[in-house]
Amino acid sequence: MSFLVPPAEQTAATSAQSVDPKSYLLDEHNTEQYRDSVTEGVQRVIGELLDPGHQPTTGVTPDQLGPVIGGIDLDEPLPDTKSALDELERVYLRDAVYFQHPRYLAHLNCPIVIPALLGEAIGSAINSSLDTWDQSAGGTLIERRLIDWTTARIGFGPTADGIFTSGGTQSNLQGLFVAREQALQRHAAENGTGDPETDRVEQLSRLRVLTSADSHFSVVKAAKLLGMGADSVLTVPTDEHRRMRTDELHERLRSCHEAGLTTMAVVATAGTTDFGSIDPLSEIAALCERFEVWLHVDAAYGCGLLVSRESARLDGIERADSVIVDYHKSFFQPVSSSAVLVRDGSVLRHATYHADYLNPERHVAERVPNQVDKSIQTTRRFDALKLWLTLRIMGPDALGRLFDDVLDLAERTWEMLRADPRFEVVNRPELSALVFRYVPAADVDGQLCDRVNLHARDALYRSGAAMVAETVVDGNTYLKFTLLNPRTTLRDIAEVCELIVEHGNRYLTGTPEAEPERRAS
Numbered sequence: 001m002s003f004l005v006p007p008a009e010q011t012a013a014t015s016a017q018s019v020d021p022k023s024y025l026l027d028e029h030n031t032e033q034y035r036d037s038v039t040e041g042v043q044r045v046i047g048e049l050l051d052p053g054h055q056p057t058t059g060v061t062p063d064q065l066g067p068v069i070g071g072i073d074l075d076e077p078l079p080d081t082k083s084a085l086d087e088l089e090r091v092y093l094r095d096a097v098y099f100q101h102p103r104y105l106a107h108l109n110c111p112i113v114i115p116a117l118l119g120e121a122i123g124s125a126i127n128s129s130l131d132t133w134d135q136s137a138g139g140t141l142i143e144r145r146l147i148d149w150t151t152a153r154i155g156f157g158p159t160a161d162g163i164f165t166s167g168g169t170q171s172n173l174q175g176l177f178v179a180r181e182q183a184l185q186r187h188a189a190e191n192g193t194g195d196p197e198t199d200r201v202e203q204l205s206r207l208r209v210l211t212s213a214d215s216h217f218s219v220v221k222a223a224k225l226l227g228m229g230a231d232s233v234l235t236v237p238t239d240e241h242r243r244m245r246t247d248e249l250h251e252r253l254r255s256c257h258e259a260g261l262t263t264m265a266v267v268a269t270a271g272t273t274d275f276g277s278i279d280p281l282s283e284i285a286a287l288c289e290r291f292e293v294w295l296h297v298d299a300a301y302g303c304g305l306l307v308s309r310e311s312a313r314l315d316g317i318e319r320a321d322s323v324i325v326d327y328h329k330s331f332f333q334p335v336s337s338s339a340v341l342v343r344d345g346s347v348l349r350h351a352t353y354h355a356d357y358l359n360p361e362r363h364v365a366e367r368v369p370n371q372v373d374k375s376i377q378t379t380r381r382f383d384a385l386k387l388w389l390t391l392r393i394m395g396p397d398a399l400g401r402l403f404d405d406v407l408d409l410a411e412r413t414w415e416m417l418r419a420d421p422r423f424e425v426v427n428r429p430e431l432s433a434l435v436f437r438y439v440p441a442a443d444v445d446g447q448l449c450d451r452v453n454l455h456a457r458d459a460l461y462r463s464g465a466a467m468v469a470e471t472v473v474d475g476n477t478y479l480k481f482t483l484l485n486p487r488t489t490l491r492d493i494a495e496v497c498e499l500i501v502e503h504g505n506r507y508l509t510g511t512p513e514a515e516p517e518r519r520a521s
């Protein structure tokens with residue numbers, strides 16, 4: 001390490017003054033600093049992964065970390081990169097939550113593949129902005145190829161299009177934004193004014209979105225952001241497999257129509273966040289076609305099936321008007337990486353605005369490919385590069401095999417838990433999420449059972465040994481495994497289950513949990 005290492009007696013202040021700030025810029029003058037600095041960072045990450053005590057978490061609490069981070073004087077830089085990384089170890093790296101750990105079983109976070117991480121590093125270094133051709137060049141075309149690749153996997157035709165976004169929440173927002181604009185336009189056309197702006201405000205209160213009780217909360221959030229009322233999202237009940245009931249959907253489509261309301265979209269979920277359930281897409285598509293309603297499919301989680309041997313589970317998705325995918329959930333990509341895809345690319349025009357300094361009108365005639373014309377963002381990360389290198393290095397089949405592995409693991413976990421009388425299992429996983437709870441004895445009342453399971457989850461976190469999620473089903477507390485790591489074994493899961501029982505029993509018998517030890521700073 002040759003740079004920015006001041007003589008030992010130098011104080012932080014004098015060293016900060018003595019270093020030419022231009023030596024921090026990534027340019028041709030500072031390539032060694034670039035390599036050394038990034039290498040040092042990579043070494044720290046490797047150090048954490050190889051630490052013999054490495055766990056998915058240290059069970060740290062906000063009270064423990066708050067003062068450490070709050071006590072740092074951000075106006076007083078450290079003398080060198082090494083010191084900053086030493087500090088970072090204390091404030092972040094040591095206590096971070098590690099998704100690649102086989103006993104991280106909590107939320108929809110996948111371990112990431114190295115080709116994608118390489119893409120992340122290169123993308124950040126070049127720092128293309130994918131709003132206009134003149135800020136990205138090939139990056140724009142790479143993103144477009146990946147959109148086309150994804151729409152082909154979905155089964156959309158040649159007019160399909162889409163755009164990368166920051167995540168499923170933003171993808172849902174844009175999908176529903178487009179659906180809203182289409183609904184307003186159609187209403188204006190059919191009612192003679194011809195101009196959606198004339199009756200926009202009045203119409204907003206008449207728009208409805210139909211979605212299942214288990215769909216993601218970002219659907220309701222999007223409706224609110226889109227200016228629709230709190231009662232604009234109507235819930236369709238689910239069946240015993242937690243899938244949208246199509247008879248109930250039919251009923252609501254009809255009653256909205258009869259009440260003179262406009263069903264702006266049906267949102268089907270291909271992989272619900274809690275259960276991984278896939279709504280019956282073909283039946284829903286048929287109803288949407290019959291009622292001429294926009295079908296938006298939220299495949300944030302289920303999109304992994306697009307590369308899996310089980311892709312047929314998504315049959316019907318090709319009849320959607322819009323689809324969202326989160327590559328950062330089931331394509332083993334780093335956060336963030338998501339896309340919204342539409343069957344008819346022309347609808348993305350609703351997001352088109354021209355700025356003279358950025359994407360002037362003349363660019364349309366000149367066919368300059370400006371992605372900002374299709375996005376609700378302006379400056380935008382080149383997230384597509386991660387998926388590009390993943391496909392070019394690993395290929396889609398290898399990605400699919402990783403996803404198939406977690407599907408298999410979920411099925412075997414279900415078999416194991418179902419055969420164990422200590423556990424109650426809510427769902428047989430369609431994807432890789434499994435909701436269950438520890439039932440200490442048949443006569444333990446519901447509320448006590450809730451507390452036992454909550455305690456087990458918290459104690460497990462505090463111990464650092466594993467992480468599971470919690471959720472509520474019919475008013476009762478359950479635990480959840482979201483399995484996205486092909487390295488997790490059935491044995492890992494069996495051992496975590498034993499820990500859950502142990503912690504649960506401690507709660508029942510009033511035996512205190514051991515206070516976790518903090519690693520020395």
Ligand SMILES: *Cc1c(COP(=O)(O)O)cnc(C)c1O
Binds near residue numbers: 269273299301
């Ligand atoms: C996670 C999730 C979302 C939200 O995606 P983010 O990338 O977290 O914004 C939307 N829908 C479903 C079904 C999800 O599981």
